[in-house]
Amino acid sequence: MSFEDKTIIVTGGAKGIGAGCAEVFHREHGNVVVLDVDESAGETFCELLGDRAQFIKCDVSREAEVEEAIEQAVAAFGGVDVLVNNAGILQYSKVTDTLEEDWDRILDINLKGAFLCAKHAIPHMIEAGAGIVINMSSVQAFVTQQNVAPYVTSKSALIGLTRSIAVDYAPEIRSVAICPGGVDTPLNRAAFQQSADPDRVRQETIDLHLVERMAQPDDIGELVAFIASEKGSFINGQPIRIDGGMGIKIGGSKKSE
Incomplete structure (x- = not known):
């Protein structure tokens, strides 16, 4: 699963799932470009990765x-082979409680950001004759908790964007949506802290997974790298769930016997 001489752009790559993906691609000898708004975290992370990593x-x-940013990546490494659209934010609110500016901000980052990155990366992939766009959706595109209306909307729409890219740019370009369940990331840990009892909410989240744990970022990274590799070359236009069994049991929680 080597990515030697391949260039991978990971958005939101300084922490969490993005960092997990970047670490796996770098381990497999890829040139990794991390895009993020957090300059300090991004630079520190790429320094830890070492050669072949740029923030x-x-x-x-x-x-x-x-x-x-994409032109800088191309100038540094000669092209774009894999785009991982991972940048995203989460806000707890239902439709009637969501401010218009918050709705716009979430969809701008989670959905429009993926569109813009694909728009400017795909021409370089076409020029090279191959490439893949991987959009980080969520299991919540299929099974949804309460009070996450803008987030769920953005993650559901990413599956439609994935299909469109796959249909419009085949056979040279593939596109796949990854749909994680609960992942132990700074974003989720911050979300737990918004509750009155963070430890209880965290355990309730763990209990939703049949494997009795949350994913680690590199769990997601391993799947992303496999799909981006030649080993995953027959996968196209599909949402792939990696959710530890979340959502397949009536009643949700594994322990709700």
Whole structure:
């Protein structure tokens, strides 16, 4: 599963799932470009990765920044072979409680950001004759908790974007949506802290998974790398769930006997 001489762009790659993906691609000898708004975390992370890793500060909701970042990646490593659209944010709110500006912000980052990165990366893939766009959706595109209306909308729409890219740019370009369950990330840990009893909410989340744990970021990274490799070359246009069995049991929680 070597990515030697391949260039992988990971958005939101400084922490969490993005960092897990970047670590796996780097381990497999890929050139990794991390895009993130957190400059300190991004630079520190890429320094830890070492050679073949570059950080570029980028707000994926702004087209000029996206276009410039991808051109920098191409200039540094000669092209783009894999784009992992991972950048995303989460806010707890239902439709009637969501402010318009919050709705716009979540969809701008989670959905429009993926569109903009694909828009500017795909031409380089076409020029090279091959490439793959991987969009980080969520199990919540299929089974949804309460009070996450804008987040769920953005993650569901990413599956439609994935299909469109696959249909429009086949056979040279593939596109796949990854749909994780609960992952132990800074984003989720911060979300737990918003509750009155973070430890209880964390355990309830763990209990939703039949494997009795949350995923680690590199669990997701291993799947992403497999799909991006030649070993996954027959997978296209599909949402792939990696959710520890979340959502297949009536009643949800493994322990709700």
